Amino acid sequence: VQKPMTGVRVLEVAQFTFVPSAGAVLADWGADVIKIENPVTGDAQRGLVTVAGRSAATPGVSFSPTVEAPNRGKRSVGLSLALKQTRPVFEELVRRSDVFLTNLLPQARAKLRIDLDEVRRINPAIVYVAGSGFGSEGPDRETRARDATAFWARAGNADGVTPTGSEVPTGMPAGAFGDNIGGITIAGAVAAALYGRQTTGQTSVIDVSLLAVGAWANQSSVNLAMLYGCPLPKIDQRTQTLGNPLTGAYRCSDDRFIQLSMLQPSRYWASVCRLFGLDAAAADERFASLESLATHADDAAALLADAIGSRTFDECTRLLSLLKGQWSAVQDAWEVAHDESLIANGRIADLRDAQGNQQRLVANPVKFDEAAAHLTRAPMFAEHTDEVLRELGMNDHDLIELKIEGAIT
Known part of the structure; x- marks a missing residue:
């Protein structure tokens, strides 16, 4: 060619x-x-x-x-x-x-x-x-x-x-x-x-x-700063989006990390919960709508962190592979070379x-x-x-x- x-x-x-x-x-x-x-x-x-x-x-x-x-x-x-x-x-x-x-x-x-x-x-x-x-x-x-x-x-x-x-x-x-x-x-x-x-x-x-x-x-942040007329507030680096527990990195039991990036949390929340055995959280009224999930995002994130943190990286990737939502393993340079x-x-x-x-x-x-x-x-x-x-x-x-x-x- x-x-x-x-x-x-x-x-x-x-x-x-x-x-x-x-x-x-x-x-x-x-x-x-x-x-x-x-x-x-x-x-x-x-x-x-x-x-x-x-x-x-x-x-x-x-x-x-x-x-x-x-x-x-x-x-x-x-x-x-x-x-x-x-x-x-x-x-x-x-x-x-x-x-x-x-x-x-x-x-x-x-x-x-x-x-x-x-x-x-x-x-x-x-x-x-x-x-x-x-x-x-x-x-x-x-x-x-x-x-x-x-x-x-x-x-x-x-x-x-x-x-x-x-x-x-x-x-x-x-x-x-x-x-x-x-x-x-x-x-x-x-x-x-x-x-x-x-x-x-x-x-x-x-x-x-x-x-x-x-x-x-960096234009996403720079454009928003110009829109707001001030510096952007600092956010918890664990999460990608405030009020969304299905974004950010979660630690597995063997100290590997999973990165979630599901920008429509109400669409995926119940499915993620059921995958990780959180049936009660899937039905919890606090997490039933986009607005209520955002209000109680810290509680939702804590439940998810415990569920992921009690499982190995391999267990988490196996479960998440059954989901249509966006996620990825956090890889080091050696793993990238063999991706x-x-x-x-x-x-x-x-x-x-x-x-x-x-x-x-x-x-x-x-x-x-x-x-x-x-x-x-x-x-x-x-x-x-x-x-x-x-x-x-x-x-x-x-x-x-x-x-x-x-x-x-």
Whole structure:
């Protein structure tokens, strides 16, 4: 099956995860993504060797998920953008590209002459994409950011999941959590821009910030705060909806959790009660209508918590599987990696690393044409410099000269 981005060439000048993960998704979808890396240091992400105090790689193996996930499927070129000797190479790459991706700040882009005006001077039709912490306008346009600061903290997501009385805000559930959401947002924007260019002849400048992505993810709360004209009240983090005992997490007897999300509690209350042997609660007038159930939600939740808490996780999942209401097991990362639905839909994908070992990564969530994801590994540092530059017409003498000058690796 031909991938939808086959024939599209993307030129990436970006580091870490936010914008590079967009390049990885575009590569998954068939684009030829050429990643320009500093010829000495490479992408700084390559130096991220520990995560949460543990090694992010297996000893003796080149495969590291922190590098592979945002860079899979690309070609790497070690090229200095600061030297005049490489300017013709860069300009030829821009001419041959459909999309330019970067997360450098405006001043850095201007210094390297990779800002919008320069890139468009070389290729007026190119789609220019800038990912940032806080957007291309406003007082923070030159401010550095991470997803923990812009997406999580400033966009209100940390506050939204922090329980009342907590001494510190709750941290992100995973590294690059906001970066990956932002990356696929950029990939979708690129697809829209390419379609627009094809149908109208007009190209686009794309601006995506981690702050805006975080606010979008948190829009339910932000929109309500604007409606109410004040901050939202803190709620018990066990529940999803005040007054509804059939939302939120409940602990089983073996300390596993079940997440309920039945937003029509009066529809499911009696059935849930009967499943868990709460026949009296099913007939209790306090819980007979939506209004009375909301009024006595704490009592109802306590009864349900006792019933679930007296049963093992397996017992609870067996009972709930008989119900049409929405619920799920609360899974850890290891369980997610082995989730039957993800595997059946090809969203946990196999690939071969540089040594030929079989590895696995989470695939991007978009499935085209009923096909499982087909991933290829991330490039080694500067692995494709000679290959790509030869495609531009350079010969061995040209390559050797640039290498001697330290302009390429």
